[in-house]
Amino acid sequence: MATPSTTVKVEGSAQPAAPAESPAPLDQNRADQLYNKCAEAPEGTIFYQRDLSSMHVAETTSQLTQLLQELVDRHLMKLMISDNEPCWKLRSRDEADKLRQLSPEERILYHHIDQEQNKGIWSKALRAKTNLTAQALSKCLKSLEAKNLVQSVMSVKFPNRKMYLLKHLQPSEEVAGGPWQSEGDFDAALIDTISRVVESYMQKETCLNLPMDWNQYPTSDRTSAIARKKRIQNYPTALSVRNAIMSMGIIKDKNIAEQDMEQLLEMMVLDGKLEKVSGTNYRTCITSREVESYNGFVDAPCGNCPVFELCGDEGEISARTCVYFGEWLQTESEPVY
Amino acid sequence: MSYKQLDSPITAKLCNLLVEAEYGDLASRVFSILARHGRQTLAGIVRASYFNGRQIKLGLVVLVQQHLVFYSSTDQRVTYYEINWHQAYALVRIGKVLTLAENRFGKKASNLLSNLITLGHARIADLKEAYFPSSAEKSAADDHSDDDDDDDDAADDNPDDSRVNGVNSSNGKISDVQLNGTRGVERRKSSSSPPEDAKPILNLDNDLEASYLNGYPPTNASTTESKVPQANGAVDPTNSANDDEPENDWVQSTEELYATIYHLMRQGWIIKVDQMQYLSAGDLDAMARKEITAEEFPNRPLTGPKDKTRLEIATVQRKRRYREQWLQVPYFESQSDKRKAAGVNEKASKRLKINGTYVSRSESAHSVNSTNGTAYPEDDLVIRLNHEKVAVAMRTEQLTRLVQHRLGFSTAQVYRTLLGILEVNLARCYEEWPDPVPPPQDGIDVQVEPHFLVTARDVAEKIDPAIDLLDGLDPKAIVKHVGNSKVVEDTRLDPPINPFQISRDEKTKIVDVHMQLLQSDPFRFVIWYSRAGYSQWRVDFEKIAKATIELEIENTITARKGPLGVKLIRALKKKGKLDERQACNTMMMSAHDIRGTINDMVVQGFVQTQEIPRVDRREAKLSIHLIWYDLQRAREKLLYDTYKGMVRIMQRLAFEKEQVASLLQKAERTDVVGNEAKYLTKRELDALRKWKDVENKLLLQLYRQDELVATLGDFLGPLVTI
Numbered sequence A: 001m002a003t004p005s006t007t008v009k010v011e012g013s014a015q016p017a018a019p020a021e022s023p024a025p026l027d028q029n030r031a032d033q034l035y036n037k038c039a040e041a042p043e044g045t046i047f048y049q050r051d052l053s054s055m056h057v058a059e060t061t062s063q064l065t066q067l068l069q070e071l072v073d074r075h076l077m078k079l080m081i082s083d084n085e086p087c088w089k090l091r092s093r094d095e096a097d098k099l100r101q102l103s104p105e106e107r108i109l110y111h112h113i114d115q116e117q118n119k120g121i122w123s124k125a126l127r128a129k130t131n132l133t134a135q136a137l138s139k140c141l142k143s144l145e146a147k148n149l150v151q152s153v154m155s156v157k158f159p160n161r162k163m164y165l166l167k168h169l170q171p172s173e174e175v176a177g178g179p180w181q182s183e184g185d186f187d188a189a190l191i192d193t194i195s196r197v198v199e200s201y202m203q204k205e206t207c208l209n210l211p212m213d214w215n216q217y218p219t220s221d222r223t224s225a226i227a228r229k230k231r232i233q234n235y236p237t238a239l240s241v242r243n244a245i246m247s248m249g250i251i252k253d254k255n256i257a258e259q260d261m262e263q264l265l266e267m268m269v270l271d272g273k274l275e276k277v278s279g280t281n282y283r284t285c286i287t288s289r290e291v292e293s294y295n296g297f298v299d300a301p302c303g304n305c306p307v308f309e310l311c312g313d314e315g316e317i318s319a320r321t322c323v324y325f326g327e328w329l330q331t332e333s334e335p336v337y
Numbered sequence B: 001m002s003y004k005q006l007d008s009p010i011t012a013k014l015c016n017l018l019v020e021a022e023y024g025d026l027a028s029r030v031f032s033i034l035a036r037h038g039r040q041t042l043a044g045i046v047r048a049s050y051f052n053g054r055q056i057k058l059g060l061v062v063l064v065q066q067h068l069v070f071y072s073s074t075d076q077r078v079t080y081y082e083i084n085w086h087q088a089y090a091l092v093r094i095g096k097v098l099t100l101a102e103n104r105f106g107k108k109a110s111n112l113l114s115n116l117i118t119l120g121h122a123r124i125a126d127l128k129e130a131y132f133p134s135s136a137e138k139s140a141a142d143d144h145s146d147d148d149d150d151d152d153d154a155a156d157d158n159p160d161d162s163r164v165n166g167v168n169s170s171n172g173k174i175s176d177v178q179l180n181g182t183r184g185v186e187r188r189k190s191s192s193s194p195p196e197d198a199k200p201i202l203n204l205d206n207d208l209e210a211s212y213l214n215g216y217p218p219t220n221a222s223t224t225e226s227k228v229p230q231a232n233g234a235v236d237p238t239n240s241a242n243d244d245e246p247e248n249d250w251v252q253s254t255e256e257l258y259a260t261i262y263h264l265m266r267q268g269w270i271i272k273v274d275q276m277q278y279l280s281a282g283d284l285d286a287m288a289r290k291e292i293t294a295e296e297f298p299n300r301p302l303t304g305p306k307d308k309t310r311l312e313i314a315t316v317q318r319k320r321r322y323r324e325q326w327l328q329v330p331y332f333e334s335q336s337d338k339r340k341a342a343g344v345n346e347k348a349s350k351r352l353k354i355n356g357t358y359v360s361r362s363e364s365a366h367s368v369n370s371t372n373g374t375a376y377p378e379d380d381l382v383i384r385l386n387h388e389k390v391a392v393a394m395r396t397e398q399l400t401r402l403v404q405h406r407l408g409f410s411t412a413q414v415y416r417t418l419l420g421i422l423e424v425n426l427a428r429c430y431e432e433w434p435d436p437v438p439p440p441q442d443g444i445d446v447q448v449e450p451h452f453l454v455t456a457r458d459v460a461e462k463i464d465p466a467i468d469l470l471d472g473l474d475p476k477a478i479v480k481h482v483g484n485s486k487v488v489e490d491t492r493l494d495p496p497i498n499p500f501q502i503s504r505d506e507k508t509k510i511v512d513v514h515m516q517l518l519q520s521d522p523f524r525f526v527i528w529y530s531r532a533g534y535s536q537w538r539v540d541f542e543k544i545a546k547a548t549i550e551l552e553i554e555n556t557i558t559a560r561k562g563p564l565g566v567k568l569i570r571a572l573k574k575k576g577k578l579d580e581r582q583a584c585n586t587m588m589m590s591a592h593d594i595r596g597t598i599n600d601m602v603v604q605g606f607v608q609t610q611e612i613p614r615v616d617r618r619e620a621k622l623s624i625h626l627i628w629y630d631l632q633r634a635r636e637k638l639l640y641d642t643y644k645g646m647v648r649i650m651q652r653l654a655f656e657k658e659q660v661a662s663l664l665q666k667a668e669r670t671d672v673v674g675n676e677a678k679y680l681t682k683r684e685l686d687a688l689r690k691w692k693d694v695e696n697k698l699l700l701q702l703y704r705q706d707e708l709v710a711t712l713g714d715f716l717g718p719l720v721t722i
């Protein structure tokens, strides 16, 4: 871990990020250190404050804010909002270099195009958003294309529209298309197969099966000595899962894009098979339910009772006459005549 | 408090059953009149009942003593009575309270609380009198030789044992910890019929306030009668001789009594009784409002929204101030003497062994001559249990269990330790009276008061050293911080590490690894704050409480509908309002497969529907049908259903008991107790055992349902819905 050291303040492009505190002298190295740590994570990872803070680079929350601001200013990180929480994504140094050399107009355009992700944005819409003249717009877009930052595609839906999106993205397959469907409906068999594969892949990546004797220090009674799963702190992203699955060669005739995999992973989160650790990272749920026990209400007869709403304090349907209680307790209920 | 629906017909039924079980017929009749008719005067109650004024008063006195009714005499001539639903519901928790207190403060403290609960509230002097009657000559200090074993006893005994001791010591341990409450309940019911308890404070014709101010009159015969047997039961040498274990569950000296009370007050478990606690929420609000209006807006009417907001803010502030006053621990002369004498480190250990056994021993050594101790000014203080604090403790336990379920035993113990450190500083689970406009929280840069923060080092120092902190962690993470081992075959530590011999610094780092696990869990059990003490953490209780509510709803749905229902709920939670097609897309399923589930969930009240017409004519075919999920509604529905489930359990319990009534009567005869095998036939014995099983099974679910009620209702205020 870095020991705190006081050194020179970095160049002044950064607006003060934490107004509460006077800007403490920051170490450029420390920002780089943070960047490098982030770069160790799987590609496409989204970082939340909690992820960044536990890297033990910043001393306090406000210092962390400053470091992040610096990285954002240097285009090495992209600030986003997800679930009402700020989060950050890494840009490659290459990309950051390119971005730094953009003109202000180009940068605004890039920002808008980036926003739309794989949906792409129509040039007219860009013009409306930026108030640029037609000439300036096309000049800037050309230059962005030349720098290999954005690409243009023709819309399938509106064939005369030119849509712009970032260079490395796959244009989305319009509407409910996509690899998971066949003949307009979800291909349950395919989804099932692939989610099983993903599930076992995630198990392998995020869990570790420890044997009983994983730590054989001399001691007599170890009640906890059972083999079981432990977590490994490595959480794949939609992109890395996609790459892994594609390389297995199970899916042959279809291309699964990052977004398609994200859709599947999100669905698996709903299924309770995976849990989302942060923005784009997933892991296996370890909490398996060994016993059939939920909560005090549904574990007792009434919680599952088909006549719950009809049951009263007395009368034909009541706790005294209840057959379910009788079964559950193995006692006789009051007979109803 | 409407979202807890404590004043619904079902809860009225539930509370009535509880009051009846605890305080008998008369009190429960009066209670039920108040429940049915709402706020009433004495005359009003009499009119609504078949009882005469005298009987009603007897019932009322019990209810007042137990804080089960509010009363207000804003109008000088009449007093209005109104039910205190929270207090009534809390009756189901008594056993829980004692277990929680015992785990935290030891058995003596839980015994003390148990007595305090039985009394409702009490003057310290009267508690002292009950424990150490001035007439009794025997010095409590006699038994002191056993003090050191105190700890072990507390760990594995029933908190109720000492109270039950005199009565059924031979009964052994038939029931698990969960059942304490009811055993206590039954005993109390039989031992104290309301009229006896009520006698001392019967001057309520004139002024009911006196009843609370008096607390428990020391001279009263029935007091000593009902209390002394208990006190004696534990202190009596013959009794403790029967037991193999040393009898140390009972406060041994007046010094210890003061120390225990003082400690429990500082921990927030015991609070002062204040007249204002007898005001219902509405009356309290009115009073605060009146005060503020008189102070801030003298001689002028409120004008405009600005004045109104000011009044609102000032009113809740005032109410909070009242409440904080109840929590303030007054100056204890007995304690200041003592601290001078022994320099007790109050915060040193969580269990604290009631200020260290040594202390009380040395103290009692030089004050043995006065059995009843010196009188101190604090003797006049009237005290009671603080239910808000109980909820905090319940939350700690529940969260620990949840973490254990999700992340394993040792991480759960780390979390428990962390929560334990915080507990002292948490007066309640959530602010019932928040400022109307919450202060904005900007971004990630939250400022947190230091006493809501815990460092990895704090935990490492405080955690029970018998816990294997390495358990449950990735070996690779372990070797990074501890010793010189390496990981072979990805899984084995080589050489093995003795988890009980790692250095303090290593321990801190290992705790930090557990913290990382807690943080990365979707529940976000902790949130990083700074690098102080290796790493410093805070807990966002509100978010966690919300997540646990969601979890319980999901559990309920899983049990009823299986995974598909939960999937639907989660999809709706994530995406908001959806039409059928969108729901299909999110769940990646065909409409055909989810339709049935949607319908069921709508019927069960977990999913809401909305129809938006697309054309002028309202035609179902031409409308958009949206479904959505509202957490607050689902929460209220489940809470309400759970109350109902509890009522059914209590009704079934009463029914089952009826079936064996005559047998129970026989078994409880004094000549039979202890000689069951001799006097009862085999069939009777079997039936008795069967009844015990039935009772246990029912009560266990009752307590588990109370846990659910706590999760749903006690840890978080109403949720604002879209």
Ligand code: SF4
Pocket: A301, A302, A303, A305, A306, A307, A308, A309, A311, A312, A317, A318, A319, A322, A323, A324, A325, B648
């Ligand atoms: S008592 Fe029996 S009938 Fe009534 S709700 Fe419960 S299980 Fe259903």
